[in-house]
Amino acid sequence: MKYINEFRDPQKAKKLIEQIRQISQQIATENPIKIMEVCGGHTHAIFKYGLEDLLPKTIELVHGPGCPVCIMPRGRLDDAIALAQQPNVIFTTFGDAMRVPGSKYSLLQAKANGADIRMVYSPLDALQIAKQNPDKQVVFFAIGFETTAPSTALTVLQAEVDRVENFSLFCNHVLVVPALEALLANPDLQLNGFVGPGHVSTVIGTEPYRIIAERYHKPVVVSGFEPLDILQSIWMVVKQLAEKRFEVENQYSRLVNSAGNAVALDAMQRVFEVREMFEWRGLGDIPLSGLKMRSEYARFDAEAKFTFPGKQVADHKACQCGEILKGVMKPWQCKVFGTACTPEHPIGACMVSSEGACAAYYKYGRLSIKREEVKVN
Numbered sequence: 001m002k003y004i005n006e007f008r009d010p011q012k013a014k015k016l017i018e019q020i021r022q023i024s025q026q027i028a029t030e031n032p033i034k035i036m037e038v039c040g041g042h043t044h045a046i047f048k049y050g051l052e053d054l055l056p057k058t059i060e061l062v063h064g065p066g067c068p069v070c071i072m073p074r075g076r077l078d079d080a081i082a083l084a085q086q087p088n089v090i091f092t093t094f095g096d097a098m099r100v101p102g103s104k105y106s107l108l109q110a111k112a113n114g115a116d117i118r119m120v121y122s123p124l125d126a127l128q129i130a131k132q133n134p135d136k137q138v139v140f141f142a143i144g145f146e147t148t149a150p151s152t153a154l155t156v157l158q159a160e161v162d163r164v165e166n167f168s169l170f171c172n173h174v175l176v177v178p179a180l181e182a183l184l185a186n187p188d189l190q191l192n193g194f195v196g197p198g199h200v201s202t203v204i205g206t207e208p209y210r211i212i213a214e215r216y217h218k219p220v221v222v223s224g225f226e227p228l229d230i231l232q233s234i235w236m237v238v239k240q241l242a243e244k245r246f247e248v249e250n251q252y253s254r255l256v257n258s259a260g261n262a263v264a265l266d267a268m269q270r271v272f273e274v275r276e277m278f279e280w281r282g283l284g285d286i287p288l289s290g291l292k293m294r295s296e297y298a299r300f301d302a303e304a305k306f307t308f309p310g311k312q313v314a315d316h317k318a319c320q321c322g323e324i325l326k327g328v329m330k331p332w333q334c335k336v337f338g339t340a341c342t343p344e345h346p347i348g349a350c351m352v353s354s355e356g357a358c359a360a361y362y363k364y365g366r367l368s369i370k371r372e373e374v375k376v377n
Contacts, residue, residue, distance in 0.1 A: 007226030008049075016231040017054050023238045024058040032060040034190060035237050036183070036327055038176065039197035040067035040355025041225055047364040049227045059234065062189070062327040063360075065179055065283060066197055068144040069096045069353035070325055073279045074313040076172055077102035080141055082308040083170055084115040089306075090133060091117045092126035093141035100349045103313045123155035123169075130159075130167035139302045142169045147199040149173040149291060150264035153271035156293075156300050170302040171292055174278060176200050177208050178289035182280075184216045188328045193237040195230065196222035198252045205260030209248045217246040224252040271297055279312060281349065282322025321348035324357055331358040338362060 024033055037043055043063045046052050052061050065071050081102050084091035091107070098108045098119060111117040116136075120126050123140050130138035142152045152169060159167045176197060183189060196209055201222045209220040219240035223233035233251045240247060250256055271294060278290025293301035315322055318336045323329035331337050331350065337358060341347040350358035 004226075007224070007228045009228065012228055013054070013231055016228065016235055017056075020059065020231070020235050020238055021056040023235070023242050024056055027238075027242050028058040031190075032058050033192045033238065033241065034060050034062050035193050035195060035234060036062040036064045036191050037195040037223075037230070038064040038066040038180065039195075039199065040070070040353065040357070040360075041199065042066070042195060042197070042223065042230060043357050044355060044360045044363075045225050045227065045230060047360045050364075051227060051230060055234070059238070061234075062191065063324065063330070063357040064183070064194075064327055065280065065325040066145070066176070066200075067325075067350065067353050067355040067357070068148070068174065069100055070321065070349040070356050071174065071179075071280045071282070072097070072100065072143060072172060072349065073281045074101075074103050074315060075279065075309070075311050077107075078104070078313055079308045079310060080170055081105070081107055081110045081115075083139055083302060083306055084110055084117050086137075086306060088136055089116065090129060090136050090138045091115065091141065092120045092129060092138060093117065094121075094143065095119045096353045096355075097141055097143060099346065099352045101316070101346060101352075123152050124158070127155050127159055127162075127164060127167055130164050131162070134166060136166060137305070138167050139306075140167070140169050141172070143172045145174055145176050145197070145200045146203045146268070147197075149272065150203060150261070150267050153267040156271045156297055157267060159300060160297070165299060168300050168302040168305050169293065171272070173272065173291040174280070175274070175289050175291070176204075177211065178286050179280065179283065180209075180212055181216075182283050182286045182289070183327065184212070184218065186326060186328070189326060191218060191327070192241060193219040194221070195233045195237065196220045196248075198222060198224050198229075198256065201250075201252065201256045201260070203261050203264045206248050206250050206256060206258045207260075213246045213248050219246055219249070221249045222252050222256055224255070270294075280325075281315065282325035316347050319348035321350045321358075324350050331361040334358070 126140040272291040350356035
């Protein structure tokens with residue numbers, strides 16, 4: 001198979017792992033080199049292919065807050081549920097968000113209780129539902145990083161062209177670079193470098209990460225999602241550290257460039273502006289880290305059309321998703337992981353999302369390995 005098997009070649013993987021081992025030994029101290037893979041897609045690929053267990057002990061992978069469903073705070077989920085329960089509203093959302101628990105219940109449970117909540121695969125699906133139901137208000141639950149924001153923005157522009165006045169967004173799009181800066185400000189997390197997100201970078205390019213390299217002196221390597229992509233990116237980070245360089249490098253050059261996607265960025269710029277503050281699960285309020293609708297598009301803004309609680313809500317006491325999203329705790333260290341908290345009965349968002357770190361550990365069987373390590377130690 002062209003261009004798939006080539007990125008999964010075991011012999012090339014062994015060579016990369018050996019090179020990582022050799023370079024990391026040259027710069028290793030008492031503590032392992034901590035490299036955060038920001039994207040949840042990378043986390044799942046790492047566990048699917050067992051990459052973490054192949055790496056030398058001198059390397060520790062830290063799972064970052066790159067899961068858009070996981071970082072949604074409970075208060076915003078409660079707001080989404082409150083919107084869905086309003087009369088005459090059809091609430092539309094991606095499937096991952098359906099089962100994430102709010103403070104009382106999830107969107108799926110709200111649907112079971114009678115709310116008209118529909119799963120869609122694209123914001124354009126939500127726009128089509130609005131056209132088919134002119135007597136209803138159709139709200140789209142807009143979540144995700146810069147990856148999904150352009151499709152949302154283009155849908156708003158299409159709604160304007162089509163003069164669909166019963167369509168609006170509950171906008172929760174977030175920005176990746178301010179989150180990385182918030183992580184680097186955390187004294188509990190000492191990171192040496194980043195494997196940068198691939199999907200986000202196809203939109204924003206590599207240039208926005210320059211602040212991480214220049215201000216915080218941390219290497220950033222934007223990576224693809226196949227095993228060799230990730231291993232090569234780790235090698236590139238370690239090589240920078242060995243050479244005392246702090247740069248932004250692009251491993252995913254087959255899809256990512258420095259400037260990003262001009263059409264996508266233009267659509268985002270037209271429809272959205274940056275919020276002064278946005279709350280992230282586990283990370284708290286991060287300045288300039290979220291997007292909101294521009295005033296010119298207020299008629300498509302659910303926050304302007306409707307009233308809802310708008311309160312901050314603390315996480316479940318037993319759930320440690322926040323610590324996992326900050327990278328200071330691994331999923332298997334959470335007391336309820338795999339026992340009270342499972343994909344069938346999730347307590348936290350990290351166990352629900354297809355990009356969540358807890359879901360990755362659970363799905364690919366890493367729990368039993370880690371428990372054995374604890375017994376040995």
